[in-house]
Amino acid sequence: MWPVSGRDAAALVAWVVIVVAAGASVGVLFPPGDWYQGLAKPSWNPPSWLFGPVWTTLYILLGVGAWLVRREPGAAADAERPGAWLAFALMAVLNLAWTPLFFGLESPALAFVDISLLWGVLVWMTLRFGRVRPMAGYLQMPMILWVSFALVLNGTIWLINT
Structure with missing residues (x-):
């Protein structure tokens, strides 16, 4: 697979820019604000600058x-790719919905339902990515760990503020 051609490198940059821009845009549109600052949070809540x-x-x-x-060749990858893209799309919708639910609607409860679904779909997506290309799945393990932590944090914030 390596080295990467100029066209492949441009595609890599495009994928990264689009994914980062989508995530960043939601954060810009729905910042934490005063409501979030006023919530009770557990002592293990990370500092805001870390997110x-x-x-x-x-x-x-x-x-x-x-x-x-996207670039993995072969019939086996072609057969697995549709499921991987479906999982990716569902994960993206749930991932991008969390911020407006939590900060926009000021609803830790709705955000908790969303992140619970997100966790399951993220695991599914990771497995599907791994069936196409193992490294693509392994690269999602940090997100599974972070979303696991975020799920517990979201639930804790919801519970201590009800």
């Missing part, structure tokens, strides 16, 4: 994984 770099890194890994799925 941007973490999500940017995770979105870069997601873009690289999607690029690997």
Whole structure:
């Protein structure tokens, strides 16, 4: 697969830019604001400045994984790719919906339902990516870990603020 041609490199950059831009745009449109600052949070809540770099890194890994799925040759990859793209699309919808639900609607409860679904779909997507190209699946493991943490954090914030 390596080295990467100029066209492949441009496609990689495009995947990463599109995925990072989609994630960043939701964050810009629905910032935490005063409501979030006023919520009770657990002592293990990460500092606000950490979320941007973490999500940017995770979105870069997601873009690289999607690029690997797209470019993997062979009949086996062709057979697995539709399921991988379906899982990717559902994961993207759920992922991008969390921020407007939590910060826009100020609803930790709705966001918790969303992130619970997101976790399951993310695991499914990771497995489907891995069936096309193992490295594409492995690259999603940090996102599974972070979303697992975020799910517990979201649930805790919901519970201590009800």
